[in-house]
Amino acid sequence: MLIRIDYQSEVPIYVQLTNQIIEGMASGALKPGEPLPSVRALAADLGINLHTVNKAYTHLKQEGFIQVHRQRGAIVRPDPMPPADDAFRGRLEAQLRPFVAEAVCRRMEEDDFLDVCRRLYRQFTRKEES
Amino acid sequence: MLIRIDYQSEVPIYVQLTNQIIEGMASGALKPGEPLPSVRALAADLGINLHTVNKAYTHLKQEGFIQVHRQRGAIVRPDPMPPADDAFRGRLEAQLRPFVAEAVCRRMEEDDFLDVCRRLYRQFTRKEES
DNA sequence: TATCTGTTATATTCGTAATATAACAGTTAA
DNA sequence: TTAACTGTTATATTACGAATATAACAGATA
Incomplete structure (x- = not known):
């Protein structure tokens, strides 16, 4: 999935990243269980810092959008999100x-x-x- | 109009203020041409700093929601907003x-x-x- | 004259965003 | 067994914005 960062935006980079991944999941561009790039690979690809990507992943993990395994990397949540309550x-x-x-x-x-x-x-x- | 600030919110105070005034205009709680409290009065009323209120007023002015006269104070825009383009x-x-x-x-x-x-x-x- | 208005200036404190290095602990592939 | 990879943690720095605190100014008004 193509991710593009607007460095002129007032929206923090890690929020832009977070949003685009959620949007990818909503559109189907990101399939359940699909692996995400490693924090280092994505950071290098976007020309940003490893910790900025990590921050986005951590937020997504806390809200249940992705799963992160310590050595295997991050994947899109394989099962459906908890429904809107x-x-x-x-x-x-x-x-x-x-x-x-x-x-x-x-x-x-x-x-x-x-x-x-x-x-x-x-x-x-x-x-x-x- | 009643304004209430959530100091625990991650939303900046001046943004909360800005939003609530816009919502007041949308609901009719704030009528066109109606005077707004002075920056000092509202700041004292809410227990916040004068400059925080001023920041909200300045943003609202720049987006055309209110008019600010240097010595008379701020009023809700008397005429309709420019339509959605x-x-x-x-x-x-x-x-x-x-x-x-x-x-x-x-x-x-x-x-x-x-x-x-x-x-x-x-x-x-x-x-x-x- | 005293009081009100928004405005401007300066400064400080605090927290967040983003970066930079470095190291650690496991996993996996050569 | 290495070497390379994974997320994670730690420390530090830079930069910026939010919010505060004082102070002063200029013009309108009672």
Whole structure:
């Protein structure tokens, strides 16, 4: 899977990495059980530090997206993620709220806004690869 | 409008402030042209520093949500915000993407996800106050 | 005149991001 | 048995942003 870092972004590199791996899992670009590059290999490939990659992997591990074996490396979680529960829904709403508010301020119609959300959702679920 | 700061949150105080004011404008709790508390008054009220409030106001001003007059204080933008254009849609999508991806990983159904978005949207547009 | 407004300046403290080296403990392949 | 690989841990440095603290300025207002 192709990963690209925006060094001008205000989003920390390890967060960009984390997000892109999650997005890869959602789109199917990363299959369950698939091995991820070693922290050193990915760091060298992206031209960043080993610890920055390690930080991303550690976060992904703590949230259950990947498994890390001390000598075998990291793999995408082989079994399905725990389903969305109320706790997740709560966090999701809290995180989306500010963006929804700004859209409302800019007078996006409800259908218009929901179309954006729907297209975004289908970017991951349609075409189970890429 | 009631503003409450979570000091345990990892979200910076000035961002929390910024978001809550935007949410107030979206919900109608803050009316166009309505005066905002002075930076000193709000800082004292929340028990935070003057400059933290000022930072939030400056960001809101730069994005057009409020107007700041050097001696009269800050007011909510009296006229409507510029409507959502393609640039805004692009930013919106980029910011929502990681959250949508995680929802997909947790196997939220499309309708389920869109219901969350719809309810969130209507929290602001239904009941034009509070 | 005294008080309010946002603004600017300077400084400090604290935490995080990112980097750089180095080493360790196992696994695996030559 | 080496040599090369894996994640992990430790230490240190640089840089930047968040938040605070004081202080002062300029203009409006009561």
